[in-house]
Amino acid sequence: MSYTVYAVEHVPAILLSKYPTPALYAEGxxxxxxxxxxxxxxxxxxxxVDIESMTLTNDxxxxxxxxLLTVLGPAEVRLSKTQGQYLYHTRFxxxxxxxx
Amino acid sequence: MNNVLILPEDGWKEVSTDxxxxxTLTSGGQHCIHAGQPSELLVGHRYGKKPVQxxxxxxxxxxxxxxxxxxxxxxxxxxxVPLIQRYFIDLDPVLNSYYLLNTHVTFAGDFEIEFEFxxxxxxxxxxxxxxxxxxxxxxxxNNRFRFIANGGFTNLVITSVNYNIGTLYKCTLRRVTxxxxxxxxxxxxxxxxxxxxxxxxxxxxxxxxxxxxxxxxNPKLTDLVTPANNQTYALGQxxxxxxxxxxxxxxxxxVNVPESNRELFEFDGVTTWDNISPEPQTLPATxxxxx
Numbered sequence: 001m002s003y004t005v006y007a008v009e010h011v012p013a014i015l016l017s018k019y020p021t022p023a024l025y026a027e028g029x030x031x032x033x034x035x036x037x038x039x040x041x042x043x044x045x046x047x048x049v050d051i052e053s054m055t056l057t058n059d060x061x062x063x064x065x066x067x068l069l070t071v072l073g074p075a076e077v078r079l080s081k082t083q084g085q086y087l088y089h090t091r092f093x094x095x096x097x098x099x100x
Numbered sequence: 101m102n103n104v105l106i107l108p109e110d111g112w113k114e115v116s117t118d119x120x121x122x123x124t125l126t127s128g129g130q131h132c133i134h135a136g137q138p139s140e141l142l143v144g145h146r147y148g149k150k151p152v153q154x155x156x157x158x159x160x161x162x163x164x165x166x167x168x169x170x171x172x173x174x175x176x177x178x179x180x181v182p183l184i185q186r187y188f189i190d191l192d193p194v195l196n197s198y199y200l201l202n203t204h205v206t207f208a209g210d211f212e213i214e215f216e217f218x219x220x221x222x223x224x225x226x227x228x229x230x231x232x233x234x235x236x237x238x239x240x241x242n243n244r245f246r247f248i249a250n251g252g253f254t255n256l257v258i259t260s261v262n263y264n265i266g267t268l269y270k271c272t273l274r275r276v277t278x279x280x281x282x283x284x285x286x287x288x289x290x291x292x293x294x295x296x297x298x299x300x301x302x303x304x305x306x307x308x309x310x311x312x313x314x315x316x317x318n319p320k321l322t323d324l325v326t327p328a329n330n331q332t333y334a335l336g337q338x339x340x341x342x343x344x345x346x347x348x349x350x351x352x353x354x355v356n357v358p359e360s361n362r363e364l365f366e367f368d369g370v371t372t373w374d375n376i377s378p379e380p381q382t383l384p385a386t387x388x389x390x391x
Contacts, residue, residue, distance in 0.1 A: 003194065021355055023196040034195050034358025088194045
């Protein structure tokens with residue numbers, strides 16, 4: 001189980017079709033999903049940045065995320081639940097809070 | 101075959117490899133009965149210490165284990181009974197996941213709210229509506245449970261009990277003649293006054309700023325002044341994002357809930373709200389704790 005991140009301008013339409021209101025992060029630059037493109041469509045993404053499989057300290061994770069934010073591309077970025085929750089609690093909150 | 105057994109704390113226990121027969125569960129806590137090999141079809145489960153009887157098929161092994169939340173269960177007496185399917189859903193604040201009530205509920209006067217919950221992060225709103233401050237949620241720092249009304253902490257109910265991640269609780273929030281009481285698993289920690297309470301969301305506060313991380317089930321909203329407003333929302337029938345689901349005539353929408361956050365339970369039997377009497381118990385590690 002992991003999180004999937006896409007830059008807003010590169011998000012696959014099929015992901016948005018299933019999840020039209022995904023959490024929006026990094027000042028509106030990133031969408032976060034609970035399923036990958038392959039989970040939803042069976043299609044492998046063209047490019048993957050698999051942070052989940054990396055063994056990173058929190059500092060290294062922060063630095064890696066800082067780097068990724070400067071080079072946003074079409075890649076699907078995968079985070080573990082633990083990594084995603086760490087970033088959620090330390091520096092990122094969704095910017096698109098729904099209200100009634 | 102008619103075995104009386106004590107359930108294990110966790111893991112599987114084979115209780116029968118005999119031909120068709122029955123056995124009775126007498127242990128307290130939460131039970132799940134699986135026919136055949138472990139992890140196969142769940143055929144029945146129930147809470148409490150009341151005996152329950154299951155009929156095994158000829159040549160079929162029966163296994164028992166303590167399971168993750170099984171909130172609505174009923175008497176299972178064997179034989180052919182309707183199959184009930186129910187999803188239990190982890191609501192994840194990282195994903196902005198929550199339920200949306202299509203029909204908003206406003207309690208202008210006295211009310212009673214019941215629900216069951218377990219959580220994997222020590223924060224999050226369980227019910228909410230209106231603006232910020234009109235919500236029922238956990239305090240993220242002090243493991244407290246509180247009811248906040250009309251934008252401040254003047255009118256609140258706050259518990260003095262420590263709540264544990266992964267533990268199943270049943271909560272009842274009542275307002276009677278303007279006095280609010282919060283009861284969790286039979287305890288009533290404290291009382292206070294409160295203002296009219298609007299409920300629009302389950303799993304986030306009304307302002308959308310705080311999301312619950314855990315499992316919420318069986319919210320029952322009772323208007324003690326206008327019974328016609330009474331509603332029981334059976335959450336957990338989700339099959340996709342923002343897809344409307346309905347049970348018992350009440351409609352909800354769930355938002356940003358991926359497949360991995362859902363687990364389907366199937367069991368034979370009759371679902372009755374009166375059967376729900378969970379005791380405090382530690383669930384197995386099916387809900388992730390944050391390190």
